[in-house]
Amino acid sequence: MGILTAEKGIFKEPNSVFGKILIVVAVVLFTTRMLTRTPLVNYYMFFEAFWYMFITAFTFVYAFYIILVRRRIDEIHYYLWLIFWMPIHAGIGASLSEGFPVLSGIVSQRHWYGISGVFFLIFLLQIKFITLKDVFRAFEWVGWGCLFYFIWCYIFLDPKQYLDTSFVGYSDIKGGYRFKFGIDFIAFLGLYYTILYVKKRSSQMLFYSAIFLSYMFFLHQGRSVMLAILGSIAVFYMFEVNLRRALRVFIIVSAGFMAIMGIMYMIIPDRVNDYIYQYTSLATVVFTGETSGESSVDARLEEMAILFVYLIGYPIGWIIGLGKFASSESSGSQVHDITTVPPGDIGILGSIITYGILGTLYIYFQFFIALRSFSFVRGHIKDGFYLTAKYFLVFCFLSSLAKGYLFMQPGSTAIFIMVIYMYKLVEIEYDNIGIKDKDIKVDAF
Numbered sequence: 002m003g004i005l006t007a008e009k010g011i012f013k014e015p016n017s018v019f020g021k022i023l024i025v026v027a028v029v030l031f032t033t034r035m036l037t038r039t040p041l042v043n044y045y046m047f048f049e050a051f052w053y054m055f056i057t058a059f060t061f062v063y064a065f066y067i068i069l070v071r072r073r074i075d076e077i078h079y080y081l082w083l084i085f086w087m088p089i090h091a092g093i094g095a096s097l098s099e100g101f102p103v104l105s106g107i108v109s110q111r112h113w114y115g116i117s118g119v120f121f122l123i124f125l126l127q128i129k130f131i132t133l134k135d136v137f138r139a140f141e142w143v144g145w146g147c148l149f150y151f152i153w154c155y156i157f158l159d160p161k162q163y164l165d166t167s168f169v170g171y172s173d174i175k176g177g178y179r180f181k182f183g184i185d186f187i188a189f190l191g192l193y194y195t196i197l198y199v200k201k202r203s204s205q206m207l208f209y210s211a212i213f214l215s216y217m218f219f220l221h222q223g224r225s226v227m228l229a230i231l232g233s234i235a236v237f238y239m240f241e242v243n244l245r246r247a248l249r250v251f252i253i254v255s256a257g258f259m260a261i262m263g264i265m266y267m268i269i270p271d272r273v274n275d276y277i278y279q280y281t282s283l284a285t286v287v288f289t290g291e292t293s294g295e296s297s298v299d300a301r302l303e304e305m306a307i308l309f310v311y312l313i314g315y316p317i318g319w320i321i322g323l324g325k326f327a328s329s330e331s332s333g334s335q336v337h338d339i340t341t342v343p344p345g346d347i348g349i350l351g352s353i354i355t356y357g358i359l360g361t362l363y364i365y366f367q368f369f370i371a372l373r374s375f376s377f378v379r380g381h382i383k384d385g386f387y388l389t390a391k392y393f394l395v396f397c398f399l400s401s402l403a404k405g406y407l408f409m410q411p412g413s414t415a416i417f418i419m420v421i422y423m424y425k426l427v428e429i430e431y432d433n434i435g436i437k438d439k440d441i442k443v444d445a446f
Contacts, residue, residue, distance in 0.1 A: 021135050022138050024125075025125075025139035026142055028118045028121060029118070030143070031045075031048075032118030032119065032415070032416055033412040034412060034413075035147075035183045035185065035413075038168040038410075040158060040163060042166060042168075056114065056115065056121065059117060059120070060084065060117040063117075063120050064081055076369065076370040076373045077374075077418075077422045079367060079369070080116050080120070080415060083363065083411070084114055084116055087110060087113045087408075088110035088113050091322070091324045091325040093324065094321055095323065095324025096324065097321070097324070099324075110325055115412050118412060119416060122423075123419065123426070126423055126426065133386065136423065137386045140189060140190075143186045147184070147187055148212070148213065151180070154180060154182070164178070167181075167343075168182055169181065172222075175275070176275075181223070183406075184217060185410075187216060187217065187221075188217065188393070188396060191210055191217065192234065192392060194209040195214075196241075196385060196388055196389055196392070199237075199238075199246075199250065214230070222279065225402075225404055229399035232396070233392050233393065233396040234392075236392060237388075238250075238251075241388070262276075300346075305350060318354075320358055321360070322356040322360050323355065323357075344405050345404065345409040348401060348405060349361065352401075352405065352408045356408065361408075370421075371391070374422045374425040377429065378425060379428065381424050387421070391421065394421075397413070
């Protein structure tokens with residue numbers, strides 16, 4: 002039986018039970034801080050202090066055990082460096098650039114401490130309290146839960162109620178005020194079901210894939226994340242599917258998409274024109290550097306201009322960054338300057354604003370954790386969960402170029418790197434007990 006194969010009955014021991022999956026779901030939600038980008042943010046903030054008290058204490062004990070008792074550090078423990086250094090780096094940068102208190106910068110970077118959730122899940126895996134199956138099912142629950150909850154919010158909630166939050170924005174071409182929910186696990190399941198469709202040729206998987214990708218295109222309307230997920234699917238096709246089949250699937254899917262858009266154009270032509278304009282306006286900016294006339298795109302250009310002008314007078318900022326300005330973005334000032342530019346809006350440049358090129362390299366180096374773990378995985382190399390996590394990291398990298406999730410919500414990437422590392426641990430255990438690669442059964446295909 003493979004890692005993800007469902008048992009007869011529901012959630013039978015020893016592989017998975019309802020309570021254990023709920024624990025994993027809770028750790029995933031707090032590690033990724035997804036709820037801060039939903040109307041449930043106030044409920045999350047109530048419990049956040051307890052989470053940080055627990056996970057900080059756990060991290061100290063875990064680090065003490067790894068460094069002083071076990072005396073063996075491997076690639077996943079690079080996160081200990083990021084947890085310790087990145088808040089200090091940002092606090093010092095804010096003090097040097099704009100004179101903000103170092104401590105306020107450190108406190109505003111508390112999201113880095115939440116990455117320790119990956120150590121907690123790895124610990125639960127190593128003591129056999131959970132399995133990779135539990136982790137996979139937790140991801141499924143989060144993905145489907147987000148899909149239904151977000152659609153409910155779009156139907157029944159007015160985004161203007163949440164104008165002072167980070168998950169509501171304005172775009173004239175997207176219909177005014179819009180929710181900007183975190184779609185990490187929706188994108189993950191969109192990729193997962195696409196991979197299963199390609200490998201198993203299941204119409205059911207194609208239907209599920211269409212549901213999640215349609216949400217991203219028609220409701221979320223995030224151009225950069227949509228391009229990133231399509232890019233990760235393209236990379237998957239490049240390395241895992243023969244060219245003839247890849248072209249055939251591409252033609253079929255493209256024809257289906259064009260047919261849907263054609264039907265929509267006959268019913269709501271103005272809305273279809275808006276979808277077309279969203280992407281053509283983005284292309285105008287990328288290839289010509291000129292303003293597009295769309296408020297959200299032009300606002301990004303203005304923010305980048307503010308950054309470049311500031312760095313002309315503070316060139317060391319390119320190297321060490323400007324730090325995090327704590328709550329200055331919401332101070333109520335009508336002046337739009339470097340302290341009011343949201344770093345998460347301008348992707349990798351936002352990372353450079355906060356941490357400089359040096360700190361940004363620290364952040365991107367975390368992908369090395371997955372690259373090193375890849376070399377240990379042989380028997381599960383075609384497993385569906387493993388493959389999806391592998392190519393979802395391509396999505397994380399591509400989306401980081403235009404969005405700030407890699408440094409504003411670092412747990413979202415860390416949680417998928419953790420999955421690759423967990424597969425490494427499973428394979429090492431199999432080697433130790435004498436299970437050969439050829440005897441390992443994978444679940445996806």
